[in-house]
Amino acid sequence: MTAPRRAPGPVVIENCAIATMDGRQHDDSGAEHRSGHIVVSDGRITAVGEGPAPVSATDGARRVDGTGCLATPGLINTHHHLYQWLTQGRAQRSVLFDWLTELYPVWARIDPAQVHAAATAGLGWLALSGCSTSTDHHYIFPPGKQGILEAEIAAATAVGLRFHPCRGSMDLGRSAGGLPPDEIVEDPDDALAATAEAVRRFHDPSPGAMVRVAVAPCSPFSVSSRLMRETAKLARELGVRMHTHLAETREEDMYCRQTLGRTPAEYADELGWLGEDVWLAHCVHLDEPAVKRFAVTGTSVAHCPTSNARLGAGIAPVRQLLRAGATVGLGVDGAASSEGTALAGELHQALLAARVRDEHGPAALTARQALWIGTRGGATCLGRADEIGALRPGMLADIALWRVDTLAHDAIAHGPDGDPVAALVFGPPAPLELLLVGGTPVVERGELRTADMTAAARDVRAARLRLEAGR
Numbered sequence: 277m278t279a280p281r282r283a284p285g286p287v288v289i290e291n292c293a294i295a296t297m298d299g300r301q302h303d304d305s306g307a308e309h310r311s312g313h314i315v316v317s318d319g320r321i322t323a324v325g326e327g328p329a330p331v332s333a334t335d336g337a338r339r340v341d342g343t344g345c346l347a348t349p350g351l352i353n354t355h356h357h358l359y360q361w362l363t364q365g366r367a368q369r370s371v372l373f374d375w376l377t378e379l380y381p382v383w384a385r386i387d388p389a390q391v392h393a394a395a396t397a398g399l400g401w402l403a404l405s406g407c408s409t410s411t412d413h414h415y416i417f418p419p420g421k422q423g424i425l426e427a428e429i430a431a432a433t434a435v436g437l438r439f440h441p442c443r444g445s446m447d448l449g450r451s452a453g454g455l456p457p458d459e460i461v462e463d464p465d466d467a468l469a470a471t472a473e474a475v476r477r478f479h480d481p482s483p484g485a486m487v488r489v490a491v492a493p494c495s496p497f498s499v500s501s502r503l504m505r506e507t508a509k510l511a512r513e514l515g516v517r518m519h520t521h522l523a524e525t526r527e528e529d530m531y532c533r534q535t536l537g538r539t540p541a542e543y544a545d546e547l548g549w550l551g552e553d554v555w556l557a558h559c560v561h562l563d564e565p566a567v568k569r570f571a572v573t574g575t576s577v578a579h580c581p582t583s584n585a586r587l588g589a590g591i592a593p594v595r596q597l598l599r600a601g602a603t604v605g606l607g608v609d610g611a612a613s614s615e616g617t618a619l620a621g622e623l624h625q626a627l628l629a630a631r632v633r634d635e636h637g638p639a640a641l642t643a644r645q646a647l648w649i650g651t652r653g654g655a656t657c658l659g660r661a662d663e664i665g666a667l668r669p670g671m672l673a674d675i676a677l678w679r680v681d682t683l684a685h686d687a688i689a690h691g692p693d694g695d696p697v698a699a700l701v702f703g704p705p706a707p708l709e710l711l712l713v714g715g716t717p718v719v720e721r722g723e724l725r726t727a728d729m730t731a732a733a734r735d736v737r738a739a740r741l742r743l744e745a746g747r
């Protein structure tokens with residue numbers, strides 16, 4: 277368990293536009309204020325509204341003048357592989373299976389110190405793009421190297437983000453018909469025991485938790501059906517959430533049809549891997565029955581548009597999922613397949629990808645729907661929609677304050693059709709004035725306050741060189 281944090285002092289943010297994202301669903305983004313206030317006390321929001329804050333709320337509080345800014349809930353990243361910061365820019369012309377085949381042998385050498393350096397850089401980078409909560413899906417556990425999950429939790433604690441590490445696993449090596457080399461797969465019983473141990477040591481079910489653990493076998497082509505089934509059983513016994521990759525590429529779809537006789541979604545359903553406690557990364561290749569089944573079972577999707585485009589995997593049917601009533605969140609995915617890994621950019625990418633995908637064109641996704649999936653949708657993926665992803669009294673004070681009065685944003689935010697949310701989503705990434713996580717400032721005026729990014733850049737470079745040299 278991580279050490280409890282000191283309660284931050286009260287904060288009042290005023291004179292900013294506010295998008296609360298407090299509506300009921302993706303097409304009702306909730307109350308917005310042209311020039312409003314947010315009051316924060318003991319790490320939670322106590323008031324949100326139009327005009328200045330009530331005088332009684334401002335006594336002894338830090339005052340933040342949000343003139344020219346837009347306040348939104350902190351963004352929520354629902355899919356990542358932080359260690360991949362160390363292997364960016366490789367296999368640039370490869371589809372997923374070839375890309376994995378090239379990278380597995382490099383990843384097989386990874387150690388906890390390298391994971392710590394990559395996680396510090398990656399989470400710092402995410403914070404600078406307005407992300408207040410991130411997951412990480414780690415599934416590489418080389419034999420004999422202890423402390424990998426601890427290393428990334430320590431990095432998240434130092435950076436100050438809310439963190440949902442997902443204990444991954446792979447047990448289907450090449451000799452058993454899987455894709456990964458045999459030397460980086462685990463014995464399934466060892467993987468299950470280590471997953472249970474990770475939950476026991478690090479999962480904090482209490483309100484306002486900074487660390488919650490999920491279970492996350494890697495994918496249908498690297499995990500046996502037995503390990504998938506038993507991990508689901510374990511998660512439901514322990515009361516934690518379940519995450520995996522699904523239906524990412526055509527090749528995976530073909531692999532499932534040929535070796536398992538069913539689509540990836542049918543396979544997941546049969547294994548007990550659809551449900552309200554499950555969120556699945558990618559889901560690019562879903563047919564209509566699968567979309568309906570996701571909606572009926574309450575299964576959520578982590579949409580990663582940049583990674584899917586980078587690997588030429590296709591574009592997830594986000595509009596169809598939302599219209600059917602399924603939940604969609606946003607993810608940056610690992611930096612080896614999504615070198616930007618800035619979450620604010622994914623709002624923009626999701627908007628464009630949805631509009632490119634089908635005949636609905638510009639009606640496929642609105643700026644507010646994109647922001648909804650980056651906030652409320654993500655909170656729902658992680659089972660925390662009652663605590664994060666919206667700005668209303670009682671919610672945790674995870675707040676991003678964006679500058680939308682820059683050269684590139686001002687006309688969109690404050691012109692004749694003045695729309696600060698459109699400035700954030702249609703425009704280039706907006707500078708981040710302030711990021712609060714549980715009321716604690718993590719970013720101020722575009723700078724990380726919790727960790728030294730210069731040192732993080734130096735450390736991650738050294739870790740990369742060490743990994744490349746195999747030391």
Ligand SMILES: [Zn+2]
Pocket residue numbers: 355356357413521557609610
């Ligand atoms: Zn992934």
